[in-house]
Amino acid sequence: MSRLQVELPGLSMKNPVMPASGCFGYGREFAPFYDLSTLGAAAVKGTTLEDRFGNPTPRVAETSSGMLNAIGLQNPGVEAVVAEELPWLGHYDLPIVVNLSGAEVEEYVQVAKCLNESEYVDALELNISCPNVKKGGLAFGQDPELAAALTKEVKQVTTLPVYVKLSPNVADVTEVALAVEKAGADGLSLINTLLGMRLDWRTGEPILANQAGGLSGPAVKPVAIRMIHQVRQVSNLPIIGMGGIETAEDVLEFMHAGANAVAVGTANFSNPFVCKEIIESLPTLLDEIGVHTISQLGRDEVQV
Amino acid sequence: MKQENMRVYSHRHIAEQTYELVLEGELASFLQAPGQFLHIKPPGGELLLRRPLSIAKAEPELKHCTVLYRVEGKGTQQLTALSPGDTLNVLGPMGNGFPIAEAQLGETALLTGGGIGVPPLYELGRQLKQKGLRVVSVLGFSDRQAVFYEEQFRELGEVFVATDDGSYGRKGFVTDVISQEALSFDWLFTCGPKPMLAALTEQHKAAKGYISLEERMGCGFGACLACVCEPLSPARAGQTFYKICKDGPVFPLREVKL
Numbered sequence: 001m002s003r004l005q006v007e008l009p010g011l012s013m014k015n016p017v018m019p020a021s022g023c024f025g026y027g028r029e030f031a032p033f034y035d036l037s038t039l040g041a042a043a044v045k046g047t048t049l050e051d052r053f054g055n056p057t058p059r060v061a062e063t064s065s066g067m068l069n070a071i072g073l074q075n076p077g078v079e080a081v082v083a084e085e086l087p088w089l090g091h092y093d094l095p096i097v098v099n100l101s102g103a104e105v106e107e108y109v110q111v112a113k114c115l116n117e118s119e120y121v122d123a124l125e126l127n128i129s130c131p132n133v134k135k136g137g138l139a140f141g142q143d144p145e146l147a148a149a150l151t152k153e154v155k156q157v158t159t160l161p162v163y164v165k166l167s168p169n170v171a172d173v174t175e176v177a178l179a180v181e182k183a184g185a186d187g188l189s190l191i192n193t194l195l196g197m198r199l200d201w202r203t204g205e206p207i208l209a210n211q212a213g214g215l216s217g218p219a220v221k222p223v224a225i226r227m228i229h230q231v232r233q234v235s236n237l238p239i240i241g242m243g244g245i246e247t248a249e250d251v252l253e254f255m256h257a258g259a260n261a262v263a264v265g266t267a268n269f270s271n272p273f274v275c276k277e278i279i280e281s282l283p284t285l286l287d288e289i290g291v292h293t294i295s296q297l298g299r300d301e302v303q304v
Numbered sequence: 305m306k307q308e309n310m311r312v313y314s315h316r317h318i319a320e321q322t323y324e325l326v327l328e329g330e331l332a333s334f335l336q337a338p339g340q341f342l343h344i345k346p347p348g349g350e351l352l353l354r355r356p357l358s359i360a361k362a363e364p365e366l367k368h369c370t371v372l373y374r375v376e377g378k379g380t381q382q383l384t385a386l387s388p389g390d391t392l393n394v395l396g397p398m399g400n401g402f403p404i405a406e407a408q409l410g411e412t413a414l415l416t417g418g419g420i421g422v423p424p425l426y427e428l429g430r431q432l433k434q435k436g437l438r439v440v441s442v443l444g445f446s447d448r449q450a451v452f453y454e455e456q457f458r459e460l461g462e463v464f465v466a467t468d469d470g471s472y473g474r475k476g477f478v479t480d481v482i483s484q485e486a487l488s489f490d491w492l493f494t495c496g497p498k499p500m501l502a503a504l505t506e507q508h509k510a511a512k513g514y515i516s517l518e519e520r521m522g523c524g525f526g527a528c529l530a531c532v533c534e535p536l537s538p539a540r541a542g543q544t545f546y547k548i549c550k551d552g553p554v555f556p557l558r559e560v561k562l
Contacts (some may be wrong), residue, residue, distance in 0.1 A: 022528075029527040029550070032305060053534075053544060058520045060530040062353050062379070067522070074529045074545070217352050269523035270345060270352050272395070273307065 003293045004282055006261050009186040009236045010123035011095045013040035015279050019060040020242050020263035021046055021099035026085035034276040037093040043263055046099045046127050049107050051077035056209035061198045066219030068196050070132045070210035074100055078114040090120030091286035101127040105153050112158045122269035124160050124294055128165030129192035131214045141167035151183035161186035168194050177231045187238040191224045218244040225257045232258025248281035255297040306331050309391040313368055321375040330367040335362045337401025338428035339554045342371055343524040345393035346379035355379050356521050356525050360423035365519035372423040398524050399553050402514050407491055414489035416478050418444040418496025424516055428493055429460040442481050446526035448472035479503045480485050502562040516554045526550030534561040
């Protein structure tokens, strides 16, 4: 077995690195840059029942060591994703995680059902933490009971492993983590973006047309590390860790905190080669710290 | 599309808050069409996103390409510190440029640019002139201090400059100059702020030609969906949105909602 191999429910990954949902489209834009089979897995763009245009522009604003986005879950709808996008990406040798979202429980359930029709989906990621849609999304992620109920409903209609993507916009992330674990989640993804805002200093007007947006990039990394570490104290669920990862060193830091795999988000935008470069750098780093296989990293099991 | 640490060949101030940067590297041999852009990483390290700068002049034989930029914020401010010999991380060439295959010898091309939308029209004009077209340029700026590249455009053909406050050239907008001079043309090529593009499209309802759009971009290669726009007719386009970075930034006239 390769020293970078990690095993998570539904995801047999040749290395722990996947591009994060929303930062990779459905893969097509990255294919010119490197062989996508290099990746440990891929988490594709947030998918809803119907196609969505998303929010008006401007949709991004830069901040120190980070960026705000308010794309608004633009996607072609699950039917088109199943018919056109997944078969294309499915030709590569990598497990696919489909991130799904909805305005209400029923929509998540419908999307999950439609995804049963595709042979190319290896796991679902429930997006209960998107700050950029008016209905649903984040509302589910901020209420442990709603999050648990949603997880339970989706679990009932799918045989795929379900990862729940948690929001950092909560007082205590462990409450939501434990609630969805109890409801049957197979894994957790954290963190989604932090709610933020920027104004034009001349006019006082928001820079994003949506006014507020989600903060990502290295600026949020310490928050992610803290939250993963916190969740790892109370749960043994597999964790896909994300939030500002830019380097192989960051990957090891996330795994020390308790992540079993990682997702790289914003860094893909400024350096489309970043996932490949990180994967290539991992063995040397492991040598440096005297670790043979990357799955040795991480935390001891907690007693729950 | 390539990523390269390009070398700064020259860098000079050409107008108020506006600079000309000549970069040297292999990437300069890959430029396909005028109107494409380079996606440039600000050198400071603190800013994540690249800055899309359109290519004003391509000299593949020298491995040079020229971009012009106006200082708008921290990223472009960081660029001003570059000196010859410094390197800059560049991804490019990006996007689709102006298609000029259909433009014929002897035809007239009207280049209409506003502010920092002027630069891509320069390389376009060079190529059109080389094809034997007559090139007429109408360039709009906010005021006298903002005017640049007038001489360069004059080498291509007749040039009219307009300023918003009348401090240089004609007072008014590019559309005013076009009607005052009753300029006629076979092709209309334009780049600049959206209101200018909309006014031109309105003024020349039947014209053949292309517009180039500006927008805040994230990745520049179609992954982040930050810079989208809507087709005027989604049915005809066969899709509900365009990515400006990847499907554009150049579009045929009357193709997108302005």
